[in-house]
Amino acid sequence: MYWKEAYKTRTKDSYSGYATIYNNEPRLNFEELLEHMEDFTEVYKKCKNDHPAIREAKCLDAQFPQIMLGIMPNDLFCGRADIFPLGMNAQYINSEWGFAMNFDWFDEKIADESITKEERGRLKALREFWEDNTSTKKFLSEMNPTDKVYMVTGGVTDGNVLDLANYPHAAAALQRVAGIFLDYHKLLDYGLSGLYHLTEEKQKEHPENDSNFYEGMRMALKTIMKTLEWYAGQAAGLYRTETDEQRKEDLKEMERICRKLITEKPGSFREAIQLVIIYSLIDGTREWGRMDDYLALYYTEDIKKGILDEEEAIRLLTSFWQLMIVKEQVTDDRVIIGGLGRKHPKEADELAMVIMEVSRRVRDIVPQLTLRMYKGMNPKLYEKAMDCIGEGTTYPMLYQDENVIPGVMKVFGISYE
Structure with missing residues (x-):
């Protein structure tokens, strides 16, 4: 994982002997990650002035399935994700939301002597662009200066104002989007394709509403469908090399469910759980x-x-x-x-x-x-x-x-x- 949250204390070693299996290694190597972050940034630049629903849908789509992690040996469902040093979601990490950058990671990597001069230049260009474009920084720029006293890292303390000039990215410790509870009944009753058609129906019923809002919804649903297709391929690949019969059956079922959920609503307990997991992981709710x-x-x-x-x-x-x-x-x-x-x-x-x-x-x-x-x-x-x-x-x-x-x-x- 690329982004360690401050309260993280559990490690792979401390969980030895547990049935829970961690993905401690990222799926993308450094060069692949750097290329992804550049591609993500280009998508943002091109749609920066688009309607928010369109911009966010395009940037969300630029992250998946690249950010997803593979299926681990005892997984019965698809749905693991990394946290890249640059990305976007409703709550990207605990204290960063919207468009977020891990400035500390970038600074450490730029100082890493093992990377090339060309790679260092590309990292610097990304950091320079996002310096003023993360959601946290934009939020702070709009804040009344007298209110910034409440933005010290860790909460309201003795009234000291955070040094925003030197730490522009660490100032929003208490600003996050949390506690989002989705209408899972609707998700399961309609399924992805049903929700897609529902947006079309609602758009026709309410022509007075901004069409970009509905289009953004449909684009986001397509991103989930695309990710399910990717996971179906992952499960199929593992199935072909698996020798344990029970595991083969589980992988075969995983592939079937992923492909079904692209076009149909869930019809069983296992299918319903899979849809809830993949939708929530991409949506950003916790x-x-x-x-x-x-x-x-x-x-x-x-x-x-x-x-x-x-x-x-x-x-x-x-x-x-x-x-x-x-x-x-x-x-x-x-x-x-x-x-x-x-x-x-x-x-x-x-x-x-x-x-x-x-x-x-x-x-x-x-x-x-x-x-x-x-x-x-x-x-x-x-x-x-x-x-x-x-x-x-x-x-x-x-x-x-x-x-x-x-x-x-x-x-x-x-x-x-």
């Missing part, structure tokens, strides 16, 4: 929403059909959990189960029990699993939560809807519904 609810019917229907049993569901979700762990985004990756207002409470409760069991077995600091409790809740959920916490699993965290909902209503001025 939260997983009310997972027991939006995956509920896929789980219970597969159980009824005999496609799935509880242990297979645990095996699949364990792989999902491991893909969260390797992202090293330890302040995010929130999964919510239980609570009032779910679309499928009975079926969701069944899956919630399985989800808690997965966290009990995996025993990691992500996902941050939360159980929303309420009067009349199935008591088995609370009993399971107590068993997990009693073993020292930390999760699920417990929230009482009767306490939280009135507070949210008051703070945001919204109705109970």
Whole structure:
């Protein structure tokens, strides 16, 4: 990985013996990375004055699948990504959003005597251009000087103003886009191609809206489709050389699902999980929403059909959990189960029990699993939560809807519904 977040403490060595497998080596070598960053910058320059939806869609597309990492030996789903020294997303890293550059990495690399003079010049040109074009720098340039006192690295301290002249890229420690919870029901109900057609329908229904907005959506959906196609090829290549029969079957299924999701909506528990993973990874959200609810019917229907049993569901979700762990985004990756207002409470409760069991077995600091409790809740959920916490699993965290909902209503001025 090219961009180490400040709170990162876990290493490959400290995780020896764990089932979680890290991609510690980047997929692109230095020359490939440098060429990619130049290509990304050229895309940005050409569309710099385009409508934001078009510009962001083009720049997003310029990153994928280059930024994706390969399939590791025990992965059951496709969905690993690197963090390049230059890139763009809603929340690129914990303290950088939009268009972001790792200036420290560039400075270290420029000072590296092992690289050529020509490569050093190319790095300097990139750094010079992005010096004034990262989203953080643009945000700070628009800020009232009297407010910059609050922008010291690490939070509000003794009121010292950060030295913006010498550290223009380190000033936005508290400025980030976080806590985005997607409408996963819509994603799964429509699928990628369904969402694509939905944007066309909505554009026709609302000609008064900016057409660039809809076009940007369609471009972003095509980027996800392109990435699924790339991963299907990766799975197929591994399948051809694999000798273990179970692993061959998993890789074959991976390829099938990736190709299906390009044109169809998911029809099974495994397919639904794969779509959630790949969409979220490219979209940039770090939260997983009310997972027991939006995956509920896929789980219970597969159980009824005999496609799935509880242990297979645990095996699949364990792989999902491991893909969260390797992202090293330890302040995010929130999964919510239980609570009032779910679309499928009975079926969701069944899956919630399985989800808690997965966290009990995996025993990691992500996902941050939360159980929303309420009067009349199935008591088995609370009993399971107590068993997990009693073993020292930390999760699920417990929230009482009767306490939280009135507070949210008051703070945001919204109705109970």
